[in-house]
Amino acid sequence: MRIAGAALNQTPLDWDNNISNIIAAINEARDNQVDILCLPELCLTGYGCEDWFLSEWVPETALQHLIDLIPHTSNITVSFGLPIRFNNLVYNCACLVKNKKILGISAKQFLANDGVHYEPRWFTPWIHSQIENFSIQGKAYPFGDILYEVDGIKIGFEICEDAWRPDNVRPASRLCRMNVDLILNPSASHFAFAKSDFRYNLIIGSSERFNCTYLYANLLGNEAGRMIFDGEVLIAKNGNLIQRNDRLSFKNFNLVHADIDFSTGKVSEAQLHPDDREKNFEFWEAVTLGLFDYMRKSHSKGFVLSLSGGADSSACAVMVSEMIKKGIKELGVKEFLDKGGLSPIPGIESEPYEKQFRIVTEKVLTCAYQSTKNSGKETFESAEKLAESIGARFYHWDVQDQVSGYIKTIEQVLDHPLTWEKHDITLQNIQARSRSPIIWMLANINNALLITTSNRSEGDVGYATMDGDTSGSIAPIAGVDKHFIQQWLIWAEKNLDQPGLRFVNSLIPTAELRPVEKTQTDEKDLMPYWLLAVIEKLAIKDKKSPLEVFNILAKKNKTEATLLKAYVDKFFRMWSRNQWKRERLAPGFHLDEFNVDPKTWCRFPILNSGFKNELKKLEN
Incomplete structure (x- = not known):
């Protein structure tokens, strides 16, 4: 039997796009003589519909589209992901259809409720081993925890989170006791660094422990704005990986298949090794795809960037450049422009690849260096x-x-001059804010997205000017810390053939908002970036108290105790008083195991104690 999984690049509530991708995947599967095709979780609606899952009309519309898709399943078995309202509750479901006939509807039993996921807000978990009848157009179908039989093959479902639970409770354990041959896992599993390694172990290990063939199919692309899905498809049998696809593709869908002889256990494919990628490479892959989907799904015509010559804005510029390179290489320049909603460029297809992406980059990315008297020659040259x-x-x-x-206006109002000794923050901030209106004008003129260059370290401590350098439509590097960005730029200069980065890689990070004689640097304003990254992980991801953070770091003896206390104190004070800034930051991509975006991963009260009692303990 030939089985396949397809990654789909879907968009919440974009019925035309979603159905078109589903039909295209089914047609390709049929062209490749596939017998069973697994599509991703909630592929009809998109995973990111959020509170619209609670409406009456979204599940109803999804069900109607499922009915419309049934004629496309001639001579093939397909699983479709959709929300279904049953007994006035909404369930996250997979409907299995064979040769234009519905076999049943499986409901998700465990809901993701950590990190970036809030599924219990919208869905109800199904009770294991329970089966009821669900009526579609007057006909009853089994609904719930179902074991199917297709051409003598026993098939069961684990829907995404179902598989991430302990073996003694997950559906696969019961399916194994019923001698299941094939487990299908339609998923919407967000991208995070090194998550694919864990997923490989999960899928391959499950196929071995449950003595079955395990097929996993994930969503693809930047679906709803913040989460990126890697579109991974994995097929494993009895502890061996026998098929996988290319992750983070720019295509609408990505399908792979494998031949399994369920009677003998033989497979036609050779055993494969996991697709190991280092963190720097994954960052490049994920952000470039995230930017492309964000641009086209927001119906924008490119990006505008205030390019300061520093590390953060340079990383953003390179990512847009690499988005164009990668997209043209995978799709071809004509399809890249068409899919991106960009105007055709006459004659570009006859140009060599190197010239194609430079021509497109000039149209897609506009940069501006906005100087003041405190700006330096080195940063201008770098930009x-x-x-x-x-x-x-x-x-x-x-x-x-x-x-x-x-400055002159406010001095006249107040009837006294502003000085750096008394009004340092005010004088710094007005420079950043003065840059915002004109760069927004350029973005509006170009119908483009204004990029915000904030990184996670700045988000931690509010080291940014609200309505100044935080202005923008998208914050592509907000999910990673500054220390990572600095080393990634060095990696990118060499590994992505970006010689222009040698200028920024030779500079010391500075906001350039104070007079030059004050020798302002970011780390002097804050603390060493490597230490900030360590503190944020302990304080934010691990939820440690100030004293706990200090004690853990003091044992490593990398920083003198008095200075370390001062840095920990500064971090918690700045973190606690800058939540209002994090609430207003532009949308960013979730890339790491945690982030500081209150709309996804990290919620914290805007008004709080400032860790008053906890910081007193640190003083003793």
Whole structure:
């Protein structure tokens, strides 16, 4: 029997797109003589519909589209993912259809409720071993925890989170006792660094422990804005990986299949090894796809970036450049432009690949260096050289007149001058805010997305000017810390052939908002970035108290105790008073095992004690 899984790049409530991708995947599967096709979780609606799952009409519309898709299942068995309202509760389901006939509907038994997932808000978990009847167009079908039989093969479902629970409670254990041959796992499992390694162990290990063939099919792409799905499809049998696809593809769908002789246990494919990728490579793959989908699904025509010449804005510029390179290489330039909703470029297909992506980059990415009297020659050259090296359109203008105008106005109102000794933050912030209106104008003129260059470290401590450098539509690096960005730029210069990065890689990070004689640097304002990254993991991901964080780090003896206490104190004070900034940051991608976005991973009260009592314990 030939079995297949298909990753689909779906969009919440985009019925036309979602159904088109489903039909295309079914047709390709049939062309490849596939017998059983597994599609991802909630592929009809999209996974990210959020509170609209609670509406009456979304499950009803999904069910109607399922009925419309049944004629497309001639001579093939397909599992479709959709929400179903049953007895006035909403369930996350997979409907198995064979040769234009519904065999039954399996309901998810365990709901994801950690990290970025809030499934119990919308769905109800199904009770194991329970089967009821569900009526579709006057005909009753089995609904619930079902073991199917297709051409003599016993088939069961685990829907995403079902498989991530302990073996003694997950559905696979009961399916194994019923001598299941094939477990299908339609999933919407978000991307995170190194998560694929865990997933390999899960799928391969499950096929061995439960003595079965295990087929896993994940969603693909930046579906709803913040989460990116890697589109992984894995097929394993009795502890061996026998098929996998290419992750994080720019295509609408990505299908792979394998031949299994269920009577003898033989497979036609050779055993494969996991697709191991280092963190730097995964970051490149995920963010480029995330940016492409965000651009096209928001119906934007490109990106505008305030390119300061520093590490963060340079990383963002390179990611857009790499998005274009990767997209053209995988799709071809014509399909890239068409899928991206970009205007055709006459004659571009006859140009060599290197010239194609430079031509497209000039149209898609516009950068501007916005200087004040505190800006340095080195950062301007860094920005200019990087933009030139990637082919981006580059502008340079001075905002000092605007800054001086604002300062003069408030001095007249208050009837006294502003000085760096008394008004340091005010004078820094007005420079960042003065840059915002004009760069927004450029984004509006271009019908483009304005990129916010904030990283996670800045989000931790609020080291950013609200309505200044936080202005933007998308924050592509908000999910990673500054220490990672710094080393990634060095990696990218070498491994992605980005020679323009050598300029920024030679600079010390600085906001360039104080006069040059004050020698401002980011780490002087805050603390060493490597230490900030360590503290944030302990404080935010692990939820340790200030004293616990100090005690853990003090044992490592990497920082003098008095100074370490000061850094821990500064982190918690700045974290606790800057939640209001995190609430207003532009949407960012979830990339790591945690993030500080209150709309996805980390919720914290805007008004709080500031860890007053906890920080007193640190002083003793």
